[in-house]
Amino acid sequence: DAGVIQSPRHEVTEMGQEVTLRCKPISGHDYLFWYRQTMMRGLELLIYFNNNVPIDDSGMPEDRFSAKMPNASFSTLKIQPSEPRDSAVYFCASSLTGGPGNEQFFGPGTRLTVL
């Protein structure tokens, strides 16, 4: 299995620009999670989907952030407009249903730098 795939691996952009991060979960997994990791705040859950439906977006910091999952094999996290404080590593993770706390498998992450 290829594991969770994320693109791009690195993104440098200027404040005010739109940023789109992409994720392909492990085939057959029905849960998809978006996390953000910073030195100050650690690893934070932003949003998660079950069977392509957003279940909990309470971690999304503000309206500038949006996420979609148009099908079982693809999800996007969009930031518009981006700000320097959005600089972080963004991880996508997926898991297979089976009860609370399903084991989650992380992608390699996208390192975002907003200048």
Add this chain to the structure above:
Amino acid sequence: QKEVEQNSGPLSVPEGAIASLNCTYSDRGSQSFFWYRQYSGKSPELIMSIYSNGDKEDGRFTAQLNKASQYVSLLIRDSQPSDSATYLCAVCRSSYKLIFGSGTRLLVRP
């Protein structure tokens, strides 16, 4: 109080020693507990999961859970320099949301 607390370290142990990593959590309703290892610049990697009180062993790793004390630990036997990483404790309640601790940095000295 943070939901999941870990000592940030670094915890420094000599090669071959037992490394003991600890984690406490605040929500008594938590049901599932995980240890992730994260090398610098890499993504978190699941190494252990535990769901019931007691010990769970997998190779050189042992996870211990005490729900009454709201305490989870990870023991690494025969520590190797390649074990040097940050270890993240994660706790799950009735939903599928994982709450992560800030991590403990482990250094294994050759």
